Amino acid sequence: MRVKNPNVVILGAGYGGLMTTVKLQKSLGVNEANITLVNKNDYHYQTTWLHETAAGTIHHDQTRIPLKDVVNMSKVNFVQDTVVEIKPDEKKVKLENSELDYDILVVGLGFEPATFGIPGLEENAFMINDINSSRLIREHLEHNFAMYHNEEEKNPARLNIVVGGGGFTGIEFVGELANRIPELCEEYDIDKAQVRIINVEGAPTVLPGFDPELVEYAMNSLEARGVEFITGALLKEAKPESIVYEKDGKQVEIPTLTTVWAAGVRANSIVEKSGFENNRGKVEVRKDMRAPEYDDVFVIGDCALIWNGERPFPPTAQIAIQQSATVAHNVKALVQGHTDLESFEFNSLGTLASLGHNDAVGVIMNDRKIFGWKATFMKKMSDNRYLLKLGGVGLMLKKGKFNFFY
Amino acid sequence: MRVKNPNVVILGAGYGGLMTTVKLQKSLGVNEANITLVNKNDYHYQTTWLHETAAGTIHHDQTRIPLKDVVNMSKVNFVQDTVVEIKPDEKKVKLENSELDYDILVVGLGFEPATFGIPGLEENAFMINDINSSRLIREHLEHNFAMYHNEEEKNPARLNIVVGGGGFTGIEFVGELANRIPELCEEYDIDKAQVRIINVEGAPTVLPGFDPELVEYAMNSLEARGVEFITGALLKEAKPESIVYEKDGKQVEIPTLTTVWAAGVRANSIVEKSGFENNRGKVEVRKDMRAPEYDDVFVIGDCALIWNGERPFPPTAQIAIQQSATVAHNVKALVQGHTDLESFEFNSLGTLASLGHNDAVGVIMNDRKIFGWKATFMKKMSDNRYLLKLGGVGLMLKKGKFNFFY
Numbered sequence: 001m002r003v004k005n006p007n008v009v010i011l012g013a014g015y016g017g018l019m020t021t022v023k024l025q026k027s028l029g030v031n032e033a034n035i036t037l038v039n040k041n042d043y044h045y046q047t048t049w050l051h052e053t054a055a056g057t058i059h060h061d062q063t064r065i066p067l068k069d070v071v072n073m074s075k076v077n078f079v080q081d082t083v084v085e086i087k088p089d090e091k092k093v094k095l096e097n098s099e100l101d102y103d104i105l106v107v108g109l110g111f112e113p114a115t116f117g118i119p120g121l122e123e124n125a126f127m128i129n130d131i132n133s134s135r136l137i138r139e140h141l142e143h144n145f146a147m148y149h150n151e152e153e154k155n156p157a158r159l160n161i162v163v164g165g166g167g168f169t170g171i172e173f174v175g176e177l178a179n180r181i182p183e184l185c186e187e188y189d190i191d192k193a194q195v196r197i198i199n200v201e202g203a204p205t206v207l208p209g210f211d212p213e214l215v216e217y218a219m220n221s222l223e224a225r226g227v228e229f230i231t232g233a234l235l236k237e238a239k240p241e242s243i244v245y246e247k248d249g250k251q252v253e254i255p256t257l258t259t260v261w262a263a264g265v266r267a268n269s270i271v272e273k274s275g276f277e278n279n280r281g282k283v284e285v286r287k288d289m290r291a292p293e294y295d296d297v298f299v300i301g302d303c304a305l306i307w308n309g310e311r312p313f314p315p316t317a318q319i320a321i322q323q324s325a326t327v328a329h330n331v332k333a334l335v336q337g338h339t340d341l342e343s344f345e346f347n348s349l350g351t352l353a354s355l356g357h358n359d360a361v362g363v364i365m366n367d368r369k370i371f372g373w374k375a376t377f378m379k380k381m382s383d384n385r386y387l388l389k390l391g392g393v394g395l396m397l398k399k400g401k402f403n404f405f406y
Numbered sequence: 407m408r409v410k411n412p413n414v415v416i417l418g419a420g421y422g423g424l425m426t427t428v429k430l431q432k433s434l435g436v437n438e439a440n441i442t443l444v445n446k447n448d449y450h451y452q453t454t455w456l457h458e459t460a461a462g463t464i465h466h467d468q469t470r471i472p473l474k475d476v477v478n479m480s481k482v483n484f485v486q487d488t489v490v491e492i493k494p495d496e497k498k499v500k501l502e503n504s505e506l507d508y509d510i511l512v513v514g515l516g517f518e519p520a521t522f523g524i525p526g527l528e529e530n531a532f533m534i535n536d537i538n539s540s541r542l543i544r545e546h547l548e549h550n551f552a553m554y555h556n557e558e559e560k561n562p563a564r565l566n567i568v569v570g571g572g573g574f575t576g577i578e579f580v581g582e583l584a585n586r587i588p589e590l591c592e593e594y595d596i597d598k599a600q601v602r603i604i605n606v607e608g609a610p611t612v613l614p615g616f617d618p619e620l621v622e623y624a625m626n627s628l629e630a631r632g633v634e635f636i637t638g639a640l641l642k643e644a645k646p647e648s649i650v651y652e653k654d655g656k657q658v659e660i661p662t663l664t665t666v667w668a669a670g671v672r673a674n675s676i677v678e679k680s681g682f683e684n685n686r687g688k689v690e691v692r693k694d695m696r697a698p699e700y701d702d703v704f705v706i707g708d709c710a711l712i713w714n715g716e717r718p719f720p721p722t723a724q725i726a727i728q729q730s731a732t733v734a735h736n737v738k739a740l741v742q743g744h745t746d747l748e749s750f751e752f753n754s755l756g757t758l759a760s761l762g763h764n765d766a767v768g769v770i771m772n773d774r775k776i777f778g779w780k781a782t783f784m785k786k787m788s789d790n791r792y793l794l795k796l797g798g799v800g801l802m803l804k805k806g807k808f809n810f811f812y
Contacts, residue, residue: 132555135594139545139552146545149538188541 006033006103006335009093011083012268013039013067014047015317015386016301017108019324022390024331025075033335036077036100038093041131042067047110048317049383050128051169054260055176056138056184057357060131062399070391083109086274088294104296104331107271107283111302111315114264120238121164125261128169137260141180144257145188157255159195162243164235165263166201167208168353171218173262174199175355178225198228198254200245202263205231207353214361217371221355235263265315267303279305282312288341289327296334298327306344319346321386352379357403412439412509412741415499417489419445419473420453421723421792422707423514425730428796430737431481439741442483442506444499447537448473453516454723455789456534457575460666461582462544462590463763466537468805476797489515492680494700510702510737513689515674517708517721522670526644527570531667534575543666547586550663551594563661565601568649570641571669572607573614574759577624579668580605581761584631603633604660606651608640608669613759620767623777627761641669671721673709685711688718694747695733702740704733712750725752727792758785763809783810 008024010017021037028035045064052058067078081095086107093100113129115121126137144158161177163170177197185192199206199222206229207215219229233247242255267281276283276291282305283291289304291297301320305312313319326344333341352362352375360375370378380401387396414430416423427443434441451470458464473484487501492513499506519535521527532543550564567583569576583603591598605612605628612635613621625635639653648661673687682689682697688711689697695710697703707726712719719725732750739747758768758781766781776784786807793802 132552136552136556139549143545143549146538146542150542 003103005031007036007101008033008104008106008331008335009036009038009100009102010106010108011038011086011093012108012110012301013037013041013044013071014108014110014301014320016320016324016327017106018044018067018070019321019390020106020108020300020328020331021076022070023324023328025072027328027332028335030075033104034077035075036079036102037067037071038079038081038083038095038100039067040080040082042078042080043131044070045131046317046383046386047130050130050134051173051262052176053131054126054128054134054137055173055180056141057176057180060135063134064131065391065395065399069395083270085270086276086297088274088276088291088297091296102296104298104334105294106298106300106327106331107291107303108300108320109268109270109303111265112268113261114266115261116264118235118237120240121235121259121261124238124240125164125259127261128173137258140258142184142187145184145190148188148190155255155257156194157241157257159190160198160254160256160258161196162198162200162254162256162259164200164243164259164261166199166203166206166229166231167263170199170201170262171206171222172354173260174222174227175353175359176357178222178227179356179358181226192226195226196228197226198230198256200230200233200235200243202234203231210351210353210361211363211369214363214369214371218353218355218361221359221361225356265302267315271299271303285344287343288330289323289344290330290341298331300324300327306346308346313346317386318349321389322346349382350378352382354379409509411437413442413507414439414510414512414737414741415442415444415506415508416512416514417444417492417499418514418516418707419443419447419450419477420514420516420707420726422726422730422733423512424450424473424476425727425796426512426514426706426734426737427482428476429730429734431478433734433738434741436481439510440483441481442485442508443473443477444485444487444489444501444506445473446486446488448484448486449537450476451537452723452789452792453536456536456540457579457668458582459537459540460532460534460543461579461586462547463582463586466541469540470537471797471801471805475801489676491676492682492703494680494682494697494703497702508702510704510740511700512704512706512733512737513677513697513709514706514726515676515709517671518674519667520670520672521667524641524643526646527641527665527667530644530646531570531665533667534579543664546664548590548593551590551596554594554596561661561663562600563647563663565596566604566660566662566664567602568604568606568660568662568665570606570649570665570667572605572609572612572635572637573669576605576607576668577612577628578760579666580628580633581765582763584628584633585762585764587632598632601632604636604662605633606636606639606641606649608638610638612637616757616759616767617769617775620769620775620777624759624761624767627765627767631762671708673721677705677709691750693749694736695729695750696736696747704737706730706733712752714752719752723792724755727795728752755788756784758788760785779810786810 043064043066049063053060053063085094113127233245237244242253243259244253272281283299285304289298300323302315330341350364354360360379384400449470455469459466459469491500519533639651643650648659649665650659678687689705691710695704706729708721736747756770760766766785790806
């Protein structure tokens with residue numbers, strides 16, 4: 001049954017939710033639907049840039065975008081609040097401060113860290129989750145460097161930085177650290193040789209699943225800049241002043257006040273809590289991006305699970321952004337009473353990992369491998385491309401990355 | 407008895423010691439004396455600017471000057487080490503890593519904080535002593551602001567800043583904080599109204615001894631920018647997460663993670679430890695700036711005590727700099743075998759207290775009172791004048807303060 005002027009409610013202004021909102025505010029007339037966007041903050045942030053904020057190599061204000069800069073607030077009703085629960089059978093969303101009714105719902109609530117029950121991780125490790133947690137890491141690092149010379153007995157734990165996880169976030173983060181640490185050393189009169197940046201990864205190699213030649217390149221580039229890799233090692237415990245890992249059956253303890261956990265994310269637990277049919281917390285969406293049991297609920301981004309052969313697609317910005325085209329198209333179709341919904345097809349634009357601001361590795365179209373400044377250039381261009389799509393040339397020029405040449 | 411090519415050893419590269427060194431390297435020929443300068447760091451810092459570094463309004467590198475930029479290292483033997491003890495009867499100075507013999511000694515070892523036995527102060531309060539402790543305060547403030555939104559339960563103690571002491575350092579520091587806090591609030595998305603800057607002073611008014619009209623002006627200026635004054639209040643205890651003060655017989659506790667103690671300094675305790683005749687740790691020098699019992703030991707700056715009528719001159723940069731002219735003259739006279747030593751005469755150039763970067767109060771020559779931008783201008787010019795005297799126009803342009811108009 002078609003509802004006149006239906007309530008379209010979008011939860012979350014991450015890559016998927018925000019792009020869906022921006023597309024719908026263009027494609028739907030004001031009398032066709034009431035669009036409501038719910039988000040915790042009044043800004044969007046680029047999750048894929050947070051490791052730079054955490055390392056302190058870019059300011060967090062470059063990483064975030066005020067929603068009013070890209071959302072047309074006369075067309076979209078923005079509610080700044082936190083989602084507590086979705087009640088899909090009642091078509092309601094419970095927020096901390098109010099409750100919303102919807103006719104069509106888009107769930108784009110993103111990820112949360114997964115600590116796999118490793119003792120002490122939640123209490124003692126930092127995570128690169130959002131603006132608040134990322135700038136805290138930057139500050140925490142700087143605080144330890146500032147403390148170093150204020151103690152009679154120098155504490156090496158202040159200068160050991162352990163990053164758990166050698167996947168994309170972990171590797172990109174140590175790459176930024178390799179750029180940042182020499183600056184911090186100069187700032188606080190600390191000998192660079194005393195600082196350790198240690199990446200601990202459970203698999204036999206970092207960037208598991210990536211082309212071995214690219215992995216080799218990445219490790220060489222980072223090791224040349226002082227990063228230590230401990231692969232085939234499992235984090236066993238994070239204590240307040242150290243971490244313990246196990247390798248080859250032996251446990252090793254590293255004194256550190258800074259452990260950054262970058263080895264696991266899961267879908268926002270609200271999805272599971274709200275009773276959606278799920279696979280490890282994610283909704284296995286239909287081809288048209290709707291939840292299997294609800295014709296009026298779309299799920300996008302990190303909360304959605306789509307199979308790519310035998311493995312699920314990884315949760316990336318690229319896939320969320322592409323999904324937004326399908327979701328926006330299908331929401332519009334439902335609003336207009338059509339039943340022919342589009343199917344989502346992933347079109348890989350390649351995968352690039354930065355290794356600090358002046359090096360990167362990756363594969364682009366047709367699985368072509370690229371390294372070094374070419375990859376850096378492509379990576380930054382792809383970051384800029386998103387801004388262009390989201391908010392036009394103005395936004396790209398304001399928040400984009402144009403430091404190609406140093 | 408005149409020694410040929412005597413060893414002139416200067417301890418400390420603060421205002422007094424460094425200016426003495428710079429004057430002597432000009433006035434003494436290389437064959438007349440061996441000049442040795444001993445300092446803990448390879449840089450000089452401007453103690454009177456440290457409150458700005460602590461607040462984060464100027465970078466610590468503007469506050470410090472590499473010694474090699476002002477000391478002629480081919481004429482002066484520089485020893486980077488920490489003084490452990492002076493043995494005036496043996497004419498020796500014990501350093502952490504070596505021992506020096508001297509024929510003429512200049513003691514310019516500066517101040518250390520005095521906590522008057524207030525419980526918890528040493529462990530839980532920050533002090534504005536040197537570059538390391540000052541940049542730590544800046545970092546500590548920022549760290550608390552960064553933490554604020556990372557905790558479920560917001561902790562107001564992170565945003566309460568207590569400054570103990572309403573003398574020069576305390577007032578100048580809260581003035582800088584009043585400029586800095588709005589920036590930090592913007593940086594970390596914190597409502598300015600939630601931050602408290604609290605100055606606690608034991609006397610009935612801040613800036614005790616200062617002209618009442620100037621005190622009134624200073625308090626109004628600072629209160630208008632959000633500083634709270636609690637006068638007639640004595641700090642009783644500093645705990646890890648609060649301070650306790652007593653006023654009108656009642657004890658009040660303020661939750662805070664940041665207490666900065668700016669209410670007391672004493673002479674470097676090495677003076678007392680080394681057995682010099684002293685008055686509360688300071689050497690009551692003769693008119694020619696020598697210690698009463700030793701003809702070959704000069705004492706300068708915060709370690710020296712000179713009476714101004716019934717009260718001692720306060721330990722200021724101005725007096726240390728002026729003393730350096732007398733000390734350098736008299737060292738040269740001794741080296742050259744003269745016995746007619748000069749007497750020190752203090753010539754007050756006035757007293758100015760900054761209240762942030764765009765306000766100040768003070769008295770200049772002939773006790774003329776000045777306020778506002780005129781006082782700010784005079785204060786910055788006097789800072790620049792010191793740099794000019796110390797290292798010429800180049801140093802003044804490099805490290806001076808020229809932000810007169812904003």
